[in-house]
Amino acid sequence: MIIDVHAHLDFDEYKKDIDKVIKKNVEENVKAVICNGVNPKANRRILSLSKKYYLLKSALGYYPSECDQITRQEFNKELEFIKKNKDNIIAVGEVGLDKKYVHNFEKQKEFFEEFIDLSSEINKPIIVHSRKAELEAIDILERKKANKVVMHCFSGKKKLVKRIIENKWFLSIPANVVRNQQFQENVNICPLKQLLTETDSPFLSHNPKVSRNEPRFIANSLKKIAEIKCLDVKELENIIFANYQRLFL
Numbered sequence: 001m002i003i004d005v006h007a008h009l010d011f012d013e014y015k016k017d018i019d020k021v022i023k024k025n026v027e028e029n030v031k032a033v034i035c036n037g038v039n040p041k042a043n044r045r046i047l048s049l050s051k052k053y054y055l056l057k058s059a060l061g062y063y064p065s066e067c068d069q070i071t072r073q074e075f076n077k078e079l080e081f082i083k084k085n086k087d088n089i090i091a092v093g094e095v096g097l098d099k100k101y102v103h104n105f106e107k108q109k110e111f112f113e114e115f116i117d118l119s120s121e122i123n124k125p126i127i128v129h130s131r132k133a134e135l136e137a138i139d140i141l142e143r144k145k146a147n148k149v150v151m152h153c154f155s156g157k158k159k160l161v162k163r164i165i166e167n168k169w170f171l172s173i174p175a176n177v178v179r180n181q182q183f184q185e186n187v188n189i190c191p192l193k194q195l196l197t198e199t200d201s202p203f204l205s206h207n208p209k210v211s212r213n214e215p216r217f218i219a220n221s222l223k224k225i226a227e228i229k230c231l232d233v234k235e236l237e238n239i240i241f242a243n244y245q246r247l248f249l
């Protein structure tokens with residue numbers, strides 16, 4: 001049983017063979033893939049894909065380094081669109097902060113706060129991107145008293161991972177945990193009840209030779225995580241599936 005809480009199967013990389021990709025992933029025991037919207041175009045495509053394929057679930061959002069270039073009116077319009085579709089989505093995402101690609105960090109923070117308010121208002125989890133702004137993202141989420149939080153591909157320091165754990169938020173572990181020591185260490189210190197799995201497909205593959213990642217490759221992460229936690233892979237799958245259900249359904 002594989003759960004991918006953060007993927008972009010709406011991207012052009014899958015446009016040609018999406019039917020095949022879905023079929024293959026279902027065959028390899030993938031049970032749910034949350035597609036995370038990065039802009040208005042992606043949000044709309046995700047809604048239509050999740051109507052067509054039961055495997056795909058929708059999270060709508062706006063990528064930090066894209067939404068820091070838009071106007072207040074454009075932002076409000078998209079926020080309204082997401083609110084209007086609250087019954088068709090299972091989370092708000094991908095939203096957050098990004099200091100690697102930044103045009104206006106003040107704007108990123110302002111819009112992130114509004115996404116947190118939206119997720120509380122519609123009572124849906126929020127899937128957070130926090131590249132090179134891990135501390136700021138955690139500070140804002142704590143100040144806003146966000147409680148249904150998934151930190152996606154979290155690369156902050158151990159001290160910050162501990163804050164995530166204390167806040168009872170979730171860590172979603174990317175597929176490259178098989179070769180990244182920091183993610184392995186995060187798995188080690190995170191309670192099983194707060195672990196989720198993700199790919200960020202088409203990015204962050206477990207194997208540098210695989211240029212297009214897919215949710216089914218989480219099978220490799222599960223092996224690694226089970227090894228770290230001294231569990232059976234089956235046992236681990238059940239725990240992660242239960243975490244997914246508890247948080248999103």
Ligand SMILES: [Zn+2]
Pocket residue numbers: 006007008036094200
């Ligand atoms: Zn992403």
